[in-house]
Amino acid sequence: MIETAFISNPISLQHDMGPDHPESPLRLAAIMRHFSNIGLDNKLIQLHSTPAYDDALLRVHHPHHIDQLEKLSMTRGLIQLDEDTHMGPHSYEAALLSAGAGIQAVTDIMSGKYLRAFCAGRPPGHHAEPKATKGFCFYNNIAIAAQELRFQHNIKKVAIIDFDAHQGNGTVEIFKNIKDVLVCSSFQHPFYPHSHWNIDRPNIINSPLEAFSDGDALRRVWHEQWEPALVAHEPEFIFISAGFDAHRDDPMAELNWLVKDYEWITERICHIANRFAQGRVISMLEGGYDLRALAACTEAHVNVLISH
């Protein structure tokens, strides 16, 4: 078994954007309950995240964005940050802890405490841009973790694989001019967030998928685009923006992936990690809004992380 941490924090369960919001505390609760029911929690090193530090946020975000969120956190009640993102009483703390989980995983993996990590934080991160919250995301957690690795450790070339049903606009914006960071993103198209899908850079592999396409389309993307790009890039570390909203049952998107497709893509990614990156993988939770599908897909994903 491959030593793998499960990094979360109870505050993540208190980040609440209102009773009808799809990015609800029930998502993380469903994953945790399911892992406990099947005994998967016992196979993972359970850790509580600590908050991200300012300099780590500043490598990715504009100072105004950081100051603005801190200032708004002093306000009471539910504050609307953008079209679909809200800040409640525990949201700011949860956002810092969600970003902090990736930093902790980087530090621990580089010091040899374990080889892999699944960061089960809320809010998610891949839509957050340097100067803006977006699509339920406050800080770009995966970008903050990747930059922590590149700045604090002697590693330059990394890959970020984003298989959320929505395009990882924030991650693409942050890394579009940093050629050492390869970003592979699959997403339903045309679809939210309607930006960054046509960015043309050698290190950005955008892989649009037609609505209602299934795991076969994902396999084509892997074989024709991602695998050749990853082999050419030879990443020393792999990050995954793990969104599970491409599942057939998910209410927020119209892709038809199944649990076995998440299992398959995770196996392929681990194979590349073993070949080039000494097996090092950090996966961070992004979307996934059907609670049963989310729990089952996360189980399949984490089971591969600990075994391949």
Ligand SMILES: [Zn+2]
């Ligand atoms: Zn999504």
